Amino acid sequence: MVVTGAARGVGELLAGRLSARGATVALVGLEPERLSEVSGRLPGESGHWYADVTDHDAMARVAREVEERFGRVDIVVANAGVAAGGLFAASDPDAWRRVIEVNLIGSAITARAFLPVLTQNRGYLLQIASLAALAPAPLMTAYCAAKSGVEAYAHSLRAEVGPQGVRVGVAYLSWTDTDMVRGADQDAVLRELRQRLPWPSNKTYPPGPAVDRIVAGMERRASHVYGQWWLRGMQGVRGWLPGVIGVVGQREMRRFGPRLGQVRTGLVGAGGAADEGARGSATGGTTGSTTGSTTGSTAGGTQGRGY
Template identity: 40%
Template sequence: MTSLQGKVVFITGAARGIGAEVARRLHNKGAKLVLTDLGKAELAGIAAELGGDDRLLTVVADVRDLPAMQAAADQAVEKFGGIDVVVANAGIGSYGSVLQVDPEAFKRVLDVNLLGVFHTVRATLPSVIERRGYVLIVSSLAAYTACPGLAPYNATKAAVEIFANALRLEVAHRGVSVGSAHMSWIDTALVRDTRADLPAFSELLTRLPWPLNKTTSVNKCAVAFVKGIEGRKSRVFCPGWVG
């Protein structure tokens, strides 16, 4: 198991939910953190919560913007000397059937969930290779279990799983490990807000068979992520039955 003391971890979607909780746990283990997200105030909030010490760098950046992600990676290298671990966590969803979903909303899910992962990895990978590090790409149970109304989300999560598999083959000889994380429903703002705003989505969850109709806490998910990072796992599952 790899010690995270002093390791530099670059996290997207770090201002809340899974990303923020992973950041808390990694900070407690002595890691240096590069936290990126869209919300300046939210990033400032998590940084203040963690003490605002010299082991933290926050960067407002949109994963859809490759130059912005490159600038974030460059700042990380300038401040900490390199990047050991990347957690490509930023993601969004859009609920609606293929006939109903707004095409622009569909495209935005693709841009954030798929291109955003590519941009994150492209910007950080040279430094990760230098340090023979680890990349964790956040996929989902949705990568291999389709759900009506979630076609764009399903498509992107399947795509990033295969992206992770291809990347693993490309960089293994450089000493870099690559993992993908697969979760069922996690009690994040994304899931809660969608349930509140869309009765059809809430009804869908109640009709799914056990255990697909259950949600898992963000804390439990973050524990699984940290264990996966420490073990440089090729797969991270939460809850365990997903795997």
């Protein structure tokens, strides 16, 4: 099986859980040293590939190399993602665009690269989405747009590939204790706004139980998987949420007033830093494009997963 965004966070923990159940795991992401460390700790057979999920050629190469090394691919988890916060009008256009590129386009490129082998093996594609797909919130325009997009894309894809025996699932997570969420919480305004959300959406949840729920959903190749129990109930009221959030959100925006302009608008967390660093290296011409037996070396990519 393949997990993108596997160097840390939900991706790292998911790889560990699945390896302990006997799965052969291919880890894809940035931070090659961390990927190597994660791979080395797994109890079963594994390998790691350094690649940018938004680079079609790189991901197609990874798909070929994973199949050549392990013989088959039955499951792909499109987990890679980055996030940015802040007012849309004041946001960094490059960071805003990068969230869409990684979370939405990168997920589609991942699926496109692996669909031939998934079709051959009647496999399963799990797209990691978010509460952000169900409840679009202020100061999260890029992330909410991206997660709404991947949810809709995965639902559309399910009907297309079902006749070939490929199952497609969507997993939803609320605020989960990952580097991404911790990175966002370093901003006082974002942290306070999140704490003012209604229960239970104002809590940060440990990743272990959420990953266990995802693994259970993968075992039955579920169409929908919920990392926290209460997210299932959100489906029934999601039609009402944009209107409610619009009214309540305006009140909170007035409450925080000028402080909103102080919110950092770049990518958050260690995964965001890795993405920015890798793209900077690529721009500077310091990153090559050769591949080894277990690592591709296309610059860019993502790590982590939270809300």
